[in-house]
Amino acid sequence: MTIPPWTTAFFAAMLAAIAILPLVAGHWWHRNRNKLLVSVVLSLPVLLFLMAEGIYAPIGHAVEEYFAFIVLLGSLFVISGGILVEGDIRATPLVNTGFLALGALLASFMGTTGASMLLIRPLLRTNSERKFTLHTPIFFIFIVSNVGGLLTPLGDPPLFLGYLRGVPFEWTFGLWKEWLFVSVVLLTVYFVLDSRAYRKERSVDIASDQQQVQPLKVSGTLNLLLLLGIVLAVAFLNEKYIGAAAHYLTREWVMIGLAALSWFLTPKLLREKQAFSFGPIVEVAVLFVGIFITMIPALLLLEQKGGQLGLTHPWHFFWATGLLSALLDNAPTYLAFFSLAQGASAELGALYPAVEMVQRIPANILAGIALGAVFMGAMTYIGNGPNFIVKAIAEESGIAMPSFGGYLKWSFAVLLPLWVAVTLLFLL
Numbered sequence: 001m002t003i004p005p006w007t008t009a010f011f012a013a014m015l016a017a018i019a020i021l022p023l024v025a026g027h028w029w030h031r032n033r034n035k036l037l038v039s040v041v042l043s044l045p046v047l048l049f050l051m052a053e054g055i056y057a058p059i060g061h062a063v064e065e066y067f068a069f070i071v072l073l074g075s076l077f078v079i080s081g082g083i084l085v086e087g088d089i090r091a092t093p094l095v096n097t098g099f100l101a102l103g104a105l106l107a108s109f110m111g112t113t114g115a116s117m118l119l120i121r122p123l124l125r126t127n128s129e130r131k132f133t134l135h136t137p138i139f140f141i142f143i144v145s146n147v148g149g150l151l152t153p154l155g156d157p158p159l160f161l162g163y164l165r166g167v168p169f170e171w172t173f174g175l176w177k178e179w180l181f182v183s184v185v186l187l188t189v190y191f192v193l194d195s196r197a198y199r200k201e202r203s204v205d206i207a208s209d210q211q212q213v214q215p216l217k218v219s220g221t222l223n224l225l226l227l228l229g230i231v232l233a234v235a236f237l238n239e240k241y242i243g244a245a246a247h248y249l250t251r252e253w254v255m256i257g258l259a260a261l262s263w264f265l266t267p268k269l270l271r272e273k274q275a276f277s278f279g280p281i282v283e284v285a286v287l288f289v290g291i292f293i294t295m296i297p298a299l300l301l302l303e304q305k306g307g308q309l310g311l312t313h314p315w316h317f318f319w320a321t322g323l324l325s326a327l328l329d330n331a332p333t334y335l336a337f338f339s340l341a342q343g344a345s346a347e348l349g350a351l352y353p354a355v356e357m358v359q360r361i362p363a364n365i366l367a368g369i370a371l372g373a374v375f376m377g378a379m380t381y382i383g384n385g386p387n388f389i390v391k392a393i394a395e396e397s398g399i400a401m402p403s404f405g406g407y408l409k410w411s412f413a414v415l416l417p418l419w420v421a422v423t424l425l426f427l428l
Contacts, residue, residue: 002304007049007297010042011332014294017042018287018329019382023404032282039290046294058296065164066292070285071252072160073113075230075259080114081276082223082266085122087216091130093194097187099123100143104183107148108155110227116145116386117274122216124397129208132197137394137401138410139190143183145386146378150179150370154234156384158325158334158373165338166359167366169235174363178371178426185418220270222262229258280389291332302336303343312351314368315427317341321369322376322419326411330377330384337369368427375419379411380404 017038021029028034050059089095099119107115120140127133149155151172153163159172198206236242237251311317317337325333338361341348345360355362361369377384381391381404391401402410 003297003301005301007046008301010046011291011294011298014039014042014290015329015332019327022382022388032279032286035283036286036289039286039293043290043293046297050296055300058300059293062292062296065161066288067249068164068252069157069160069288069292071255072154072230072234073111073157073284074281075255076111076114076154076227077117077281078259079223079226079230079262080110080118081271081274082220082262083118084219084270084274085118085216086214086219086273087122088125088128088212088214089216090210090213091127093191093198095126096123096136096194097191099126100139100190101183101187103140103144104148104187107144108151108179109231111154112145112149112156112384113280113386113389114227115148116140116390119144120390120393121274121397124394124399128397129205129212130198130201131205132200134399134401135190135193135197137390137399138407139186139193141387141390142378142411142415143186143190145390146384147179147182147186147375150175150374152231152234154231156374156377157331158377159370160234161331161335162338162366162370163234165335168240168358169238171358171363171366172370175367175370178367178422181425182375182418182422185421186414189414220266222265226258226262230255233258280385284385288331291329295332295335298336299339302339305343309340309344311337311340311344312348313427314364315423317365317368318372318423318427319419321372322379323372325373326376326379326383329382330373334369334373337372338366341365341369364427371422371427375422376415379408379415381407 021038047059050056099122103115103119106118110118120137123136123140124133127136146156149159153160153167153169153172155172159167163169233251233254237254242250311320321333321337324336338359341361342359345357348362348365349357349360352362352364355364357363358366378387381387394401401407
């Protein structure tokens with residue numbers, strides 16, 4: 001049957017709630033119970049409509065994808081939360097740039113959330129004696145919480161959703177040129193800005209930074225092996241290697257087991273020093289219940305009508321996916337345009353007959369979708385989950401982070417020209 005357009009209103013309302021309620025009803029929205037209430041209220045009409053029309057298969061697929069999605073994020077969250085980096089080294093521009101470069105590498109293999117949680121506190125602690133540091137958490141969001149996650153499905157939630165839809169694990173390795181270009185440009189800009197800020201610091205603050213040095217120490221190293229286990233589980237416990245029957249939920253139970261090992265084998269004191277709590281992952285879980293259910297009609301409609309929307313080139317998909325990722329959330333936005341491209345597969349395949357097809361989508365089109373979702377999730381605080389986490393931790397550390405509009409000024413000044421360069425270099 002043709003999906004009526006009105007059924008997509010619940011998905012739009014879900015995304016609007018995520019974008020607007022933190023700004024206008026922050027105290028009420030802060031409680032995860034209220035987020036779950038919004039998810040349930042908006043999901044129920046969609047479920048009732050789909051069941052009344054006998055559309056059961058998409059509900060089953062959504063449940064499976066949601067379970068796999070939450071298991072991956074939860075496992076990475078628990079395991080990375082068991083790794084503690086302590087110490088306070090000199091906060092020179094080179095050291096700070098090294099922190100961000102390390103985060104750009106780690107983000108693709110332990111997730112942008114895991115890398116952000118691991119590195120943001122030691123980076124802020126290292127810079128605690130300095131006064132001009134606002135640019136550091138902002139560029140941390142740009143690089144570690146977003147751009148760095150491009151290379152594997154583990155890196156950023158939208159890419160894992162693509163993996164669940166059949167995109168090969170190793171496919172995103174092919175985006176290394178775009179990842180390297182954007183990472184190097186951002187690290188270079190950051191180094192220049194931090195060098196200027198370092199010269200503005202008072203001599204007494206520089207002296208204090210030089211005196212209060214404690215070597216970096218990593219605790220909970222067992223969790224590094226468990227993280228490797230997650231990478232191997234996602235890469236190899238799939239239909240390609242163990243068959244469809246054996247694959248069913250095998251990967252998820254292995255990840256749950258690895259997370260359980262981390263929880264029971266990591267000393268509680270270590271997690272307390274890390275200020276670990278389940279609040280952020282519970283927030284993701286209750287919000288994505290609503291997202292996965294309410295987006296079913298939207299995805300079905302895009303598959304049916306995708307060819308009529310006039311998006312035909314990789315840069316079209318890059319900017320369309322990216323702008324909505326910035327305004328909403330990059331994971332559901334990725335799926336929406338993934339479905340749109342599948343719905344227009346005949347037209348797109350005719351335009352690019354020599355291009356490899358990935359799940360019925362030309363690889364260059366899929367690259368545009370992936371780059372838009374991952375890169376432009378950095379444009380606003382609401383574009384990707386780790387953005388808000390880093391903002392909150394920075395504010396706890398005494399840094400007056402910019403407002404929603406203030407952050408936009410940074411992203412427009414730094415990121416928009418970079419996205420134009422990405423378009424010209426890689427997507428035309």
